[in-house]
Amino acid sequence: MALAAGSVLWAAGVAHADKPVGGTTPTPGGSDEQQGDANGRTLLASVSQSRIRVTYPDGRTGSSSMEDLTSVDPNWEPPVCWYEPVFTPEQLKSAVADLKENGGLGAVNAHEFWTSGIFVDHYEEGEGQDNFDVDSSKSTTAKGYKDYNVGEDGMFWRSAVRKGHEHDTKAWDCGRVMFWQDAGTIPDDEHAPTPETLAAYAYDQIDVPKTEVELKPRTKSTVNLPTWVWLDKGTFKDVEVRAELPHTGLWAETTARPVALHLEPGTDDAETFPASGDCEINADGSIGTPYTQGKADQTPPCGIRYLRASNGEPYQLKASITWEISWEGTGGAQGDLPDGTFETTRDMDVQEIQSINR
Numbered sequence: 001m002a003l004a005a006g007s008v009l010w011a012a013g014v015a016h017a018d019k020p021v022g023g024t025t026p027t028p029g030g031s032d033e034q035q036g037d038a039n040g041r042t043l044l045a046s047v048s049q050s051r052i053r054v055t056y057p058d059g060r061t062g063s064s065s066m067e068d069l070t071s072v073d074p075n076w077e078p079p080v081c082w083y084e085p086v087f088t089p090e091q092l093k094s095a096v097a098d099l100k101e102n103g104g105l106g107a108v109n110a111h112e113f114w115t116s117g118i119f120v121d122h123y124e125e126g127e128g129q130d131n132f133d134v135d136s137s138k139s140t141t142a143k144g145y146k147d148y149n150v151g152e153d154g155m156f157w158r159s160a161v162r163k164g165h166e167h168d169t170k171a172w173d174c175g176r177v178m179f180w181q182d183a184g185t186i187p188d189d190e191h192a193p194t195p196e197t198l199a200a201y202a203y204d205q206i207d208v209p210k211t212e213v214e215l216k217p218r219t220k221s222t223v224n225l226p227t228w229v230w231l232d233k234g235t236f237k238d239v240e241v242r243a244e245l246p247h248t249g250l251w252a253e254t255t256a257r258p259v260a261l262h263l264e265p266g267t268d269d270a271e272t273f274p275a276s277g278d279c280e281i282n283a284d285g286s287i288g289t290p291y292t293q294g295k296a297d298q299t300p301p302c303g304i305r306y307l308r309a310s311n312g313e314p315y316q317l318k319a320s321i322t323w324e325i326s327w328e329g330t331g332g333a334q335g336d337l338p339d340g341t342f343e344t345t346r347d348m349d350v351q352e353i354q355s356i357n358r
Helices: 091-102 116-124 169-173 195-203
Strands: 009-010 013-018 054-055 066-068 081-087 112-113 128-134 136-143 154-159 179-182 208-210 214-216 220-222 226-230 239-245 250-264 272-273 278-280 303-306 317-329 334-351
Touching: 081 091, 081 169, 091 116, 112 116, 116 128, 116 250, 195 239, 195 250, 195 317, 220 303, 250 334
Parallel strands: 220 334
Antiparallel strands: 009 013, 013 112, 054 239, 066 208, 081 154, 128 136, 154 179, 214 226, 226 303, 239 250, 250 278, 250 317, 272 303, 317 334
16 A cells, blocks of 8 residues: 555555545535435545535525625634545445446545445445554554445445545545444544534535625715715624534534624725724614714714825725624534634725915
8 A cells, every 4th residue: 555645546456545536516505315426326426525404594595795704713724524424224235236337436435435346345245444544644444344234223424525625635534434323323533523513514604795885985085084984784694504414413503793894994094993993883783873964074983084195096995894603503512613704895095185375
């Protein structure tokens, strides 16, 4: 067995690792149905095709006006891999029969793919198979099964990889070949799914409204006169995403709650109101106060005063909303995840008022 950064060759070429085979885009919202390639061949399904089902309790269906959140913690990310139930005994037996008839290689984990003969040896005839443990850099033997465990109550579990991370080195952490788990139980494995796993998965599915702030004046500001900034109370509200993993009883609901608007004027020659640039959410859900006639010389609760003209090169006003992320899940589990932000940029032309002295 040879192990390298990009590939692994097992059993003299009859089982392969890190070789792309089949795979399709997951169905919207996830599904507990076995999905495969274009012909429904389930053993060819991509390991990034998670069975986690995503729904939106707030009634949102998504639209072009929604955008992804970015975590404020650059070192945080949802798990790259975990294990999921993928086949009943009957489903696996049928999938191997299809593989025997039509050929190809079927995935048994994120990087290892077997021919139908190895599937038969391991899951039908009960032969053990080598299983490489990345953490210990040792090869172990995965026990075999008789007749796909038909008649037993449970499912075969396999690693799943977050979409877009199929070649991430962390995906090797879930290196067990597809294994049996009795119904109503969760694997005793550090990469077994938990409510927090699903909460983080849901975080990755959160879309929030684009940050379109109201300005007065709208596009042109005047040196030393404040620009008022506000957001209507109906614009921002909590966003909820629920993730459930069928056949496990595991679920989590992740909520993103808008808590502040942060302003960066795009130049040091400016003042922000408040001085921190952080405009808090009002009790009614709005941010700042709309400008009304007669307030031109007043200090806005949320805004900017430019101190120098932009001279033909507009300043880049950045406005970002901070969203607090919390979750609750199976068995009363709950917690917080890193805040998320969404940022937008506006061109700001700043002019000077010219006066003539006589």
